[in-house]
Amino acid sequence: MRKSWLAAATLSASLVSGIAAANELTLYSGRGESFVQPIVNQFERDTGIKVNVRYGDTAQLALLLQEEGTRTRADLYWGQDAGAMGSLAKDGLLATLPSRVYDDLPAIYTSRTGQWVAASGRARVLTYSTERVNAADLPSSVFELTDPKYKGRLAVPPTNGGFQAFVTAMRVQHGDERTLEWLKGIRANEPVIFRNNTTSVQGIADGDVDFAIVNSYYLPRFVNADPNYPVAQTFFAAGDIGNLVNVAGIGVLAPSRNKDNAVRFIEYLLSQSAQQYFTSVINEYPVTPGVISNPVLTDLSELLVLAPEIDLDELADLPGTLRLLRDAGLM
Amino acid sequence: MTSSLALLTGSTTRRRPTLWVLVPAIVVTLCMLIPVVYLFVRAAQADVAEALDLILRQRNLDLLRNTLALTFGVLAFTTLMALPMAWLVTRTDLRWRRIVTVLAVVPLAVPGYVMAYALLGIGGNYGALARLFNIYISNIHGYWGAVAALSLYTYPYIFLNVRSALLGLDSDLEESARSLGYGRLAIARHILLPHLTPALLAGYLVVGLYVLGDFGAVALMRYEAFSYAIFNQYSGAFDRIYAAWLSIMLLALAMSFVFMEVLLVKRRRLNSVGSGSQRPAPRAKLGKLAPLAWLYVTVVVLLSVGLPVAMLSYWLLLSPPDLSVFQQVPMTFLRSASAALPAAVLAAAMALPICYLSIRHPSRLSRFMERTVYIGYALPPLTLALAMVFFALHTAFFLYQTLALLIFSWALATLALATGPIRSALIQSRPNLEEAANALGYSPAATFFHVLLPRLKQGILAAIALVFLFCMKELPITFLLAPTGFNTLAVTVFSRTSEGMMAEAAPFAAAIVLFSSLSVGMILHREKNL
Numbered sequence: 042m043r044k045s046w047l048a049a050a051t052l053s054a055s056l057v058s059g060i061a062a063a064n065e066l067t068l069y070s071g072r073g074e075s076f077v078q079p080i081v082n083q084f085e086r087d088t089g090i091k092v093n094v095r096y097g098d099t100a101q102l103a104l105l106l107q108e109e110g111t112r113t114r115a116d117l118y119w120g121q122d123a124g125a126m127g128s129l130a131k132d133g134l135l136a137t138l139p140s141r142v143y144d145d146l147p148a149i150y151t152s153r154t155g156q157w158v159a160a161s162g163r164a165r166v167l168t169y170s171t172e173r174v175n176a177a178d179l180p181s182s183v184f185e186l187t188d189p190k191y192k193g194r195l196a197v198p199p200t201n202g203g204f205q206a207f208v209t210a211m212r213v214q215h216g217d218e219r220t221l222e223w224l225k226g227i228r229a230n231e232p233v234i235f236r237n238n239t240t241s242v243q244g245i246a247d248g249d250v251d252f253a254i255v256n257s258y259y260l261p262r263f264v265n266a267d268p269n270y271p272v273a274q275t276f277f278a279a280g281d282i283g284n285l286v287n288v289a290g291i292g293v294l295a296p297s298r299n300k301d302n303a304v305r306f307i308e309y310l311l312s313q314s315a316q317q318y319f320t321s322v323i324n325e326y327p328v329t330p331g332v333i334s335n336p337v338l339t340d341l342s343e344l345l346v347l348a349p350e351i352d353l354d355e356l357a358d359l360p361g362t363l364r365l366l367r368d369a370g371l372m
Numbered sequence: 373m374t375s376s377l378a379l380l381t382g383s384t385t386r387r388r389p390t391l392w393v394l395v396p397a398i399v400v401t402l403c404m405l406i407p408v409v410y411l412f413v414r415a416a417q418a419d420v421a422e423a424l425d426l427i428l429r430q431r432n433l434d435l436l437r438n439t440l441a442l443t444f445g446v447l448a449f450t451t452l453m454a455l456p457m458a459w460l461v462t463r464t465d466l467r468w469r470r471i472v473t474v475l476a477v478v479p480l481a482v483p484g485y486v487m488a489y490a491l492l493g494i495g496g497n498y499g500a501l502a503r504l505f506n507i508y509i510s511n512i513h514g515y516w517g518a519v520a521a522l523s524l525y526t527y528p529y530i531f532l533n534v535r536s537a538l539l540g541l542d543s544d545l546e547e548s549a550r551s552l553g554y555g556r557l558a559i560a561r562h563i564l565l566p567h568l569t570p571a572l573l574a575g576y577l578v579v580g581l582y583v584l585g586d587f588g589a590v591a592l593m594r595y596e597a598f599s600y601a602i603f604n605q606y607s608g609a610f611d612r613i614y615a616a617w618l619s620i621m622l623l624a625l626a627m628s629f630v631f632m633e634v635l636l637v638k639r640r641r642l643n644s645v646g647s648g649s650q651r652p653a654p655r656a657k658l659g660k661l662a663p664l665a666w667l668y669v670t671v672v673v674l675l676s677v678g679l680p681v682a683m684l685s686y687w688l689l690l691s692p693p694d695l696s697v698f699q700q701v702p703m704t705f706l707r708s709a710s711a712a713l714p715a716a717v718l719a720a721a722m723a724l725p726i727c728y729l730s731i732r733h734p735s736r737l738s739r740f741m742e743r744t745v746y747i748g749y750a751l752p753p754l755t756l757a758l759a760m761v762f763f764a765l766h767t768a769f770f771l772y773q774t775l776a777l778l779i780f781s782w783a784l785a786t787l788a789l790a791t792g793p794i795r796s797a798l799i800q801s802r803p804n805l806e807e808a809a810n811a812l813g814y815s816p817a818a819t820f821f822h823v824l825l826p827r828l829k830q831g832i833l834a835a836i837a838l839v840f841l842f843c844m845k846e847l848p849i850t851f852l853l854a855p856t857g858f859n860t861l862a863v864t865v866f867s868r869t870s871e872g873m874m875a876e877a878a879p880f881a882a883a884i885v886l887f888s889s890l891s892v893g894m895i896l897h898r899e900k901n902l
Contacts, residue, residue: 067856073871093857096867112769114856172497200604234594239872247496247511263872266691271497370431372604 064302065091068117069106071099071125071202072289073239076323084309090302098237099125099202100359106134106294116297117306119160119289122206126290127357130156135292136300142307150288150328153354159288160310161319162326164257164344165207166274167283170245174252179275183211183254183283187226196241196253197232199371203256203287209362210285213355217365224369234371245272254283261324261337276339279347286348287356288328389733392816396725397741403722404744404784407751407759411623414616414762426617431601435618439597439625442518442590443583447576449523453672454530454575460665462538465655472669477532477896479525479676481888483845483862485588486881488521489869490683492592500686517593524676526582530575537571538564547654556656569636577633584626585752588847588866598622599752603848619755626750684882687874701879705887708860711775712843715782716790716836722783723790723835724828731798742791749788754848756785761852778853782843789842790835797831834895841891844884 070077074096081092095102099121106113106129118135120126129135135156143151143158150159169179180186186195198204212220233250235241241253242260263270277283291310293303309315316327320335326344334340339347366372418426457476461469479487494500496511512520541564549559587599598618605615658665723745730742748756760781764772771777801824809819825832847862854860859867861880868877 069856074867075871075873075876093855095856108765112765112772114773234596236591236594236870240870243498243872246498248498249496249511249513 066116066299066302067114068092068094069102069115070094070096071102071120080315103129111296113294113296115294116299116303119291121202121289122287123290123353124206124209124356124359126157126292127354128359131357134295136295146328157290157292159328160291162288162328165285166257168242168253168255168260168272168274170251171273172271181278182281183277187230191230193231194251195232196235196244196250198235198237198241199366201237205362206287206356207285209356210351211282214282221365228370258324276347280349282349284347389729390816393725393728397729400722400726401741401744404747406763407756410759410763411616411619415620418613426614435598435601442597443580445519446522446583450527450530450579453527454534458531458534458538462535463656464658466665475673475677477528477892478889480528481885481892482525482680483884484525484586485592485866486680487525488589488592490680491521493683513593514595518590518595521589522583526579529578533571533575534568537568541567573633573636580629581626581750587754599754602754622752630746630750684878687878691875693875697876698879701883704861704864705883708844711778712840715779715843716839718783719786719790719839720832720835722787723794727791727795727798745787745791748784753785757849757852773855775855781849781853786839786842789838793831793834797828801827837891837894841888844888
């Protein structure tokens with residue numbers, strides 16, 4: 042089934058590749074190379090369009106794009122969270138996409154202005170050590186993590202885009218004051234600072250920390266490699282901001298001179314095979330229907346019950362979140 | 373006419389340098405000032421209140437304390453590793469001295485972040501020891517982790533310096549001291565140590581500046597030093613103004629190291645005149661102490677060379693990556709080398725006029741020019757890279773994210789490394805031949821290509837090898853300045869390891885270590901005394 046689809050895609054692509062062969066796209070990716078490069082390679086094979094990828098952190102690249110302004114050489118930006126997408130859209134750096142790209146997507150997976158779309162969905166989860174944590178120690182709210190019993194046991198990646206978007210969501214739901222208070226409480230609880238989600242999960246396995254709040258798709262990769270990996274993940278109580286469901290978004294830069302090919306790349310990400318890849322290989326949630334679900338993941342319907350209600354378009358104030366993180370002494 | 377007069381009198385100091393040398397030297401000096409100027413322009417964009425707020429944060433004080441503690445910790449450990457090692461290979465009858473010497477220099481080929489990952493990989497509940505042998509030791513990180521990682525790969529700088537100082541030391545001095553009835557300890561205290569101090573200090577400067585600028589090992593060990601804070605401001609917040617202020621503080625710290633070394637060495641050099649005799653110093657018999665010496669050598673070599681090699685093999689064998697991963701290695705290596713080699717040649721070419729001017733035409737101006745080359749080395753690589761990003765974005769956009777900018781920035785960062793060997797080669801080649809060529813009617817260009825260049829060949833090659841080695845391992849400058857999609861070996865290793873893909877990173881790390889070892893070999897090969 043999937044094979045024949047791929048074959049059809051390759052065939053149709055090879056028909057147009059004669060025209061597109063000379064074309065190149067520049068993609069700024071706030072997502073890691075291991076997630077992005079396989080799909081980019083597949084796109085290059087199928088379309089003959091070369092894609093140069095600049096990898097970095099989500100906030101770093103979003104702010105680099107703001108620094109570059111209209112002179113940017115980037116055609117596409119693929120961010121780890123809706124917040125970074127919103128902040129670029131607000132500054133007028135993203136082009137409006139043709140509506141055929143997002144017409145079929147559920148409303149929560151596109152921006153209202155049509156400037157970016159979600160490529161995949163993910164949830165925030167609490168990962169913990171199966172060796173040193175028992176069920177009674179699992180908090181029901183992310184706010185409980187400031188409790189002294191978690192002192193020195195929590196991993197925090199303040200420079201990570203997913204973490205920053207989660208803080209922005211907390212600000213949207215609970216206000217700046219309560220968020221700052223929480224951040225200061227976390228800081229006072231002497232968290233261990235990690236660079237990103239992967240290293241946070243590894244920190245639990247290595248015994249450096251017992252808990253981490255990360256995106257849902259990091260742990261399955263380790264468990265796939267080793268079924269006895271000593272880390273598990275869970276959700277907070279239903280509706281808690283700690284269970285934020287976020288998306289990885291992609292948009293076309295307004296100054297791009299390769300908009301048609303850039304849109305093609307986005308449509309490629311929304312294709313059945315790419316969505317199946319995100320679901321089965323990366324352990325994320327698909328944004329289009331008809332994808333065979335991944336048995337490792339909590340069912341999407343269950344997830345939607347657990348998730349807090351947040352309008353992803355509201356997660357745009359990245360600078361405000363960075364200010365709070367700094368005020369709390371976490372950056 | 374003037375040149376033949378100079379030939380007769382043997383004096384060169386009065387002659388004015390030709391424009392052929394002066395103009396390039398001035399251009400090089402101006403290039404060196406680009407990052408500094410941009411740093412200050414950026415920092416000045418904060419208004420006074422904001423600037424004060426940024427400078428006077430308690431956090432900066434913590435960073436300063438952490439950074440100093442790290443530097444002194446590393447200097448102490450590198451001394452403990454390098455000093456006895458250098459003495460063993462130069463002054464004792466230790467067997468296989470050549471092999472030990474090579475093994476003591478090879479850690480230079482191991483990038484700091486690889487050393488840090490190797491250290492992080494052994495311990496921990498999920499580390500190599502736990503999984504292979506069920507041995508549970510807690511993971512090394514933070515201060516001691518950073519000290520260990522940095523010491524293990526920087527100690528060869530001190531070893532090399534002390535070793536050549538010991539080789540060059542006038543053995544007659546020790547002999548006459550012995551004949552006057554001085555004991556071994558007294559000789560060590562009164563003769564060896566004072567004469568080794570300049571070499572030690574020079575080594576300390578190189579290592580100290582390295583420690584200030586390193587961000588790979590420090591970031592992986594999660595130790596909050598200045599360079600790590602600058603990286604966080606950049607990667608998490610892209611805050612150019614705060615990053616600029618942090619950079620200026622770090623630059624001030626680095627320059628204070630440079631001046632401290634100048635002051636200390638000036639005082640010492642007064643009593644270390646004389647170039648040393650050709651007679652090799654007598655070697656102490658180790659006798660019963662030999663097993664102890666071997667134990668020491670084994671521990672140091674196992675930690676600094678054995679550990680990274682063992683961990684790279686462990687990751688490769690634990691879950692062998694796809695063949696396609698290995699197939700990328702040659703291309704990535706060629707990509708790295710295609711940028712590192714031009715940078716090495718450029719750095720050597722930029723070093724030439726500066727060295728020539730300061731040795732053949734010593735003056736206040738040429739001395740100033742010679743010191744400016746240290747700016748590039750003293751600037752932490754990350755700071756230099758940030759300055760060049762802003763320079764390109766706002767002043768020279770045509771250079772932005774081009775290979776040319778990467779090569780140029782690498783050359784700026786390594787100019788000081790390149791001047792060392794070229795300078796000593798110039799000192800060894802006397803000016804008479806050049807003057808004779810001038811007098812015989814050779815044009816300055818012809819003199820340069822037919823007379824000077826052949827005699828500097830060895831020095832220039834050594835400079836190229838040193839810079840090449842630096843660039844192959846270099847991370848922060850590459851990270852920020854490389855063209856989009858231009859993934860070097862170093863960037864590939866760093867991005868994969870930070871995603872926990874050890875096995876996929878290992879072949880690339882192995883390639884760095886292998887090819888860097890070759891350039892280390894080239895540097896050592898030049899020496900007769902090995």
